[in-house]
Amino acid sequence: xxxxxxxxxxxxxxxxxxxxxxxxxxxxxxxxxxxxxxxxxxxxxxxxxxxxxxxxxxxxxxxxxxxxxxxxxxxxxxxxxxxxxxxxxxxxxxxxxxxxxxxxxxxxxxxxxxxxxx
Numbered sequence: 001x002x003x004x005x006x007x008x009x010x011x012x013x014x015x016x017x018x019x020x021x022x023x024x025x026x027x028x029x030x031x032x033x034x035x036x037x038x039x040x041x042x043x044x045x046x047x048x049x050x051x052x053x054x055x056x057x058x059x060x061x062x063x064x065x066x067x068x069x070x071x072x073x074x075x076x077x078x079x080x081x082x083x084x085x086x087x088x089x090x091x092x093x094x095x096x097x098x099x100x101x102x103x104x105x106x107x108x109x110x111x112x113x114x115x116x117x118x
Contacts (some may be wrong), residue, residue: 018026030036 003019
């Protein structure tokens with residue numbers, strides 16, 4: 001019979017991570033419209049200064065940010081609850097499957113063993 005020895009795959013070495021100086025240079029060289037700065041920014045946010053001129057506008061912006069945070073937090077909690085429920089369902093289904101496999105083995109294998117001995 002052939003051996004089932006696993007062949008080890010040699011992966012190339014990873015490059016060294018960038019230094020802090022390289023990261024800072026890259027960030028400083030990026031334009032204000034670069035996705036790194038705009039991807040997570042809300043659509044209606046004020047300009048690059050990040051501050052509204054009017055204190056009332058600032059309060060409104062903070063209020064809207066808080067509301068968005070609370071809504072996102074609620075969605076995350078609901079998603080976590082759903083994920084826990086699905087995980088438990090999978091665990092329970094896996095246990096039932098193991099029991100069913102055990103029953104099939106008890107029914108099929110004794111008959112197959114007796115037939116092969118006879």
